[in-house]
Amino acid sequence: MTDQREAIPQKHRFDIKGCKVTMKAVVTNGNGGYEELEYRDVPIPTLASGEVLLQVLAAGVNNTEINTRLGWYSSKVTAGTEALTAEEKEKAKEQADGGWNESTPFPFIQGTDCCGRVVTVAPGGDESMIGQRVLVRACMRSSGWESLENIWMASDFDGAFAQFVKVPAEEVFPVNCDWSDAELGTIPCAYGTAENMLHRAKVSRGNHVLVAGASGGVGSAVVQLAKRRGATVTAIAGKEKLSQVKSIGADRVIARGENIVASLGEKSVDVVVDNVGGTAFGEMLEVLKRGGKFVSSGAIGGPLVTLDMRTFYLKDLTLIGCTAWDEPVFPHLISYIEKGEIRPLLAKTFPLDRIVDAQREFTEKKHVGKFVLIPPAPDNKQKSLLAITL
Numbered sequence: 001m002t003d004q005r006e007a008i009p010q011k012h013r014f015d016i017k018g019c020k021v022t023m024k025a026v027v028t029n030g031n032g033g034y035e036e037l038e039y040r041d042v043p044i045p046t047l048a049s050g051e052v053l054l055q056v057l058a059a060g061v062n063n064t065e066i067n068t069r070l071g072w073y074s075s076k077v078t079a080g081t082e083a084l085t086a087e088e089k090e091k092a093k094e095q096a097d098g099g100w101n102e103s104t105p106f107p108f109i110q111g112t113d114c115c116g117r118v119v120t121v122a123p124g125g126d127e128s129m130i131g132q133r134v135l136v137r138a139c140m141r142s143s144g145w146e147s148l149e150n151i152w153m154a155s156d157f158d159g160a161f162a163q164f165v166k167v168p169a170e171e172v173f174p175v176n177c178d179w180s181d182a183e184l185g186t187i188p189c190a191y192g193t194a195e196n197m198l199h200r201a202k203v204s205r206g207n208h209v210l211v212a213g214a215s216g217g218v219g220s221a222v223v224q225l226a227k228r229r230g231a232t233v234t235a236i237a238g239k240e241k242l243s244q245v246k247s248i249g250a251d252r253v254i255a256r257g258e259n260i261v262a263s264l265g266e267k268s269v270d271v272v273v274d275n276v277g278g279t280a281f282g283e284m285l286e287v288l289k290r291g292g293k294f295v296s297s298g299a300i301g302g303p304l305v306t307l308d309m310r311t312f313y314l315k316d317l318t319l320i321g322c323t324a325w326d327e328p329v330f331p332h333l334i335s336y337i338e339k340g341e342i343r344p345l346l347a348k349t350f351p352l353d354r355i356v357d358a359q360r361e362f363t364e365k366k367h368v369g370k371f372v373l374i375p376p377a378p379d380n381k382q383k384s385l386l387a388i389t390l
Contacts, residue, residue: 028106199328201293
């Protein structure tokens with residue numbers, strides 16, 4: 001099997017050989033259950049040219065990490081994440097491609113969200129960055145902004161479920177605000193994905209936006225960010241979460257399982273943002289106006305859907321798939337935070353060594369917002385090696 005690291009540009013690759021001081025990290029050893037998550041000592045990564053080393057202050061928990069571990073991205077899997085069968089898990093494990101680019105670089109460190117502090121830079125780097133609190137842009141356009149080719153921290157190479165992580169210097173963004181580290185740790189993956197979808201769909205004031213899965217990390221971010229753009233938002237969520245979803249800005253809420261067409265009427269929505277998929281897909285297209293847009297970056301409710309091509313072409317619809325983040329997305333998010341235009345939705349924090357508890361509770365889907373893991377603070381040996389002053 002080809003190691004995915006071979007496809008990663010040299011400036012993005014980790015070389016942790018020769019480092020004698022270790023850090024605590026959660027290593028995902030392969031496709032499977034929680035037994036694949038191993039909390040242990042690993043070498044602190046050493047820097048290549050153009051990279052910076054961050055102390056991880058907070059790392060959010062996402063569907064992406066769980067789906068990658070389970071092998072859900074494999075083309076062999078046809079069910080939603082909650083309905084993934086043992087047989088499909090085994091097929092995904094045998095396929096070994098993960099469906100995420102070409103292969104998943106097991107064993108590796110997951111953790112797509114990172115709020116961190118710059119502790120050192122590679123020789124020749126900008127030392128003024130040291131000490132800055134930053135967010136990491138997890139989606140990296142590896143072939144430049146003219147190409148949609150992309151790699152993701154914690155899916156293609158080691159991420160933030162550790163005390164330290166190294167990343168390209170151009171992918172870290174200082175942020176000046178009074179949010180806690182854990183609150184900032186809710187932002188990168190969910191809000192970057194949400195803003196990217198709204199950016200691609202050109203959501204603007206006066207649009208009516210329908211958001212599926214509105215209580216999740218991405219869905220709740222879409223609600224806030226669509227309202228920030230002046231849109232009217234209808235949100236779909238579980239009955240027990242409707243009041244919370246309304247409290248973050250939704251103008252109208254619909255309980256999951258209700259008939260969407262009956263609730264809203266045909267041709268009533270300008271943009272659908274749907275990261276759920278599954279059986280409601282057809283209803284989503286029915287409520288779109290002529291010329292409407294359907295945008296998605298996920299399908300946790302079921303990746304295989306039934307599309308009536310007549311609905312698609314007779315209504316002049318646009319279907320937009322979103323994985324690669326566009327250039328303005330992350331700088332815009334930083335500005336929204338610093339201007340106080342959005343607020344974090346922190347559901348709960350866990351110590352890093354309780355990642356299994358965090359992921360197990362996450363999959364119960366009883367929360368609104370994000371779970372965040374907090375790594376242990378550096379010890380004296382680590383501080384001495386890295387000359388960290390905290």
